[in-house]
Amino acid sequence: MRSRLDGASLPLATDGADDARRLAGDVLRQLDDYVVPRLRDIDAPVLAVVGGSTGSGKSTLVNSLVGRQVTTPGVLRPTTRSPVLVHHPDAARWFDDDRVLGSFARVRGGQAAGPQQLELVDAEALPPDLALLDAPDVDSVVDLNRETAVHLLDAADLWIFVTTAARYADAVPWEHLRGAATRGVGIGLVLNRVPSGSSDEVGPHLRTMLDDAGLDGAPLFVVEEQPLVAGRLPEEAVAPLRTWIGSLAGDHAARDELVRRSLVGAIDDLVRRTDHVAAVVDHQVAVAAWLEQGAVESFVDCRRRLSEDVRDGTVMRGEVLARWQDLVGTGELLRQLQSRIGQWRDAVAARLTGRARSVERFQGAVESGIEVLVAERVAAAVERTCLLWRSESGGAALLDAHDDLRRPSEDLGSRTARTVREWQGALLDMLREEGSGKRTTAKVLSYGLNGVALVLMVGVFAQTGGLTGAEVAIAGGSTAVGSTLLEALLGDQAVRRLTLRARADLDRRLDEVIGAEQERYTRTLDASRPDPGDADGLRAAGAELRAQVAT
Incomplete structure (x- = not known):
């Protein structure tokens, strides 16, 4: 009992924890000062x-x-x-x-x-x-x-x-x-x-x-x-x-009865108080699980909303859409491409391979756009997690002790940007793999892998669900350009497969970024999480003590 009580931890500042710690200390002192010495x-x-x-x-x-x-x-x-x-x-x-x-x-x-x-x-x-x-x-x-x-x-x-x-x-x-x-x-x-x-x-x-x-x-x-x-x-x-x-x-008989009664009473009392400590340990285990669940649910929602942002056209708003227009051309060009496939191929090839600065600006806009979305979604998840943790004294104490948990991590932006760049680079590998050993390889190379990858990128983002008004027409036209070009080069089934793979790859990479944010909370909890076995061990020792006293 003494060993288990001394080893039991109550690391969270939950309601009643201070009283339970004092109670545990009192029981340990009673064991050391009276019960164990008297039994010996x-x-x-x-x-x-x-x-x-x-x-x-x-x-x-x-x-x-x-x-x-x-x-x-x-x-x-x-x-x-x-x-x-x-x-x-x-x-x-x-x-x-x-x-x-x-x-x-x-x-x-x-x-x-x-x-x-x-x-x-x-x-x-x-x-x-x-x-x-x-x-x-x-x-x-x-x-x-x-x-x-x-x-x-x-x-x-x-x-x-x-x-x-x-x-x-x-x-x-x-x-x-x-x-x-x-x-x-x-x-x-x-x-x-x-x-x-x-x-x-x-x-x-x-x-x-x-x-x-x-x-x-x-x-x-x-x-x-x-x-x-x-x-x-x-x-x-x-x-x-x-x-x-x-x-x-x-009187030896009276003395023995006095000592026996005091010992039995003391042991029964310390078992009762130890059971209370065990109950507080159980409460802390439950609180830690609840805090963790709240953090996990906040970041699961963050992942879901970000994945929707990728699919519904949100990424194609603003700067990204403007840079894509610069890259592909005007609406007149789109109309010409629909009627004359040869001119369409030459014009698009020139656009995609001949204007490096526009390509770079578009890639940078995609990187910046996703970075902003991730920052917004993570900030919302952090706010939701902190609000939930603040509602419980144990969680509030953890936030006070770890001030950095009140905001997204300082390197979130740089990690997101690096992740997007790595994803953009992975699109090239994906296209090489898809065209490998096929007659379409020459066509893909004639347009340049970078250019084709950009068009695939638009296919990943430009869904009209999140766009309205003129944006629908522009994004829809952009999608048509991307799909028509890729289908001509790789075939329609390959295009659908590549788009799904590219989107899933981006989701996975962004999940890792968000997972690192979530891990800050779970890691903090793990360092302050009581051992569920402590409560069971205390109760088992108490039950054994009661049984020994009864015999």
């Missing part, structure tokens, strides 16, 4: 943690039980800053090393300076089978003191909870008492500083509250307000509590 050394002394509210007199009570000053009470709040563990000299071996409360540094000689240091004090007045630990306040104004108090209470075989007549109904102490009842840890409650003559009124009311909270078996010790003797309570005030503690430590 079941015969170690009972650790009774004296905890409670600010100013409740915990330190004075510990000094009174021991019979000398071992911990320092005070009037300034918070008083107990460093926990103090008091034990019999013969029991030092149980506490000098990190067997129990291993996360605390050991200090002797009154030199402890902070909550993460554990001051060890020996006292012959305590039985060898019992140790008392004076803990910081559970409601301290100092966060670290409160956290330390909780960790110490989680490491206890027995709680001695101290409150006062003025504060016994406060919410924070009762939160811890209810938790103790759920866990099954042994509890003794001390109602301290009760005004003289008020015991018969306050005591029964607190007893009723304890019964309602499921603590009907917890003994209640009432200590009235009275003068201190050498800074300690009179012997008769603490004698009942000392007797009860001594009976638990001295």
Whole structure:
């Protein structure tokens, strides 16, 4: 359980993740500070943690039980800053090393300076089978003191909870008492500083509250307000509590039952909390999958729309269409070509092979036109992905951590331009392959491969679905020129096959460009994706623990 919990990751900033991380840390500390050490050394002394509210007199009570000053009470709040563990000299071996409360540094000689240091004090007045630990306040104004108090209470075989007549109904102490009842840890409650003559009124009311909270078996010790003797309570005030503690430590059967009940309760509690951590891991796995699906769907839509742009004539708008007109000629030329095939061949050959600058301008316009379309479609996909990710705290945190994901990549334009140039070059290879070994090869070469490739390019783009008005006539005429020429050279079936191949090749190459944009999001998610097996492993360990405890 400890290994799986320590290895479980909650990398996404989803709702509840911070609480789950703290919960996992608390369970690990409880395992290290109490459960594992106690299981290894079941015969170690009972650790009774004296905890409670600010100013409740915990330190004075510990000094009174021991019979000398071992911990320092005070009037300034918070008083107990460093926990103090008091034990019999013969029991030092149980506490000098990190067997129990291993996360605390050991200090002797009154030199402890902070909550993460554990001051060890020996006292012959305590039985060898019992140790008392004076803990910081559970409601301290100092966060670290409160956290330390909780960790110490989680490491206890027995709680001695101290409150006062003025504060016994406060919410924070009762939160811890209810938790103790759920866990099954042994509890003794001390109602301290009760005004003289008020015991018969306050005591029964607190007893009723304890019964309602499921603590009907917890003994209640009432200590009235009275003068201190050498800074300690009179012997008769603490004698009942000392007797009860001594009976638990001295009676082996009672001691074993106390330790067993506390262990079983602690294990059941840590399994329950670990199940919660597993549920949050499951949630993060689901969130990561949802974020990935959103990104994938955005870029799938980007691919679909871009493919439509290629087929429906969108590419042939504007500059590309103007450059094609420059290259092929006027409408009058088109009319002449329809009636005189010989003039048509010569004119088109001259146009396609004799005006290199027009060819270059047309190729550049195609490259620029596709680049603009890709930029627009990718920008829309990025915006859609970011909008979806922003709707979930885990996705929003990833965008904040990776600012570049909020916009298309900086090299998108250059990669698109290079891809289009490579596609244009591939058209030449496609034409060579189609004419290879055929009598049409000479005809193709007579017009020049570059020129024929340009006409094939127009066949890929010039579909009238996206054009209107005069553009329809112009693009339609351009398509007719391209189709007629290619069919004359290669045959109508070959033209249809080449057009489909060229369009599919362009789609594939543009898919790779868009895929690289999508990969930025999936790669970021992969680096922050929890392992689905963590949740299953935690639950399996918890189920095994429950089974072991049951036997």
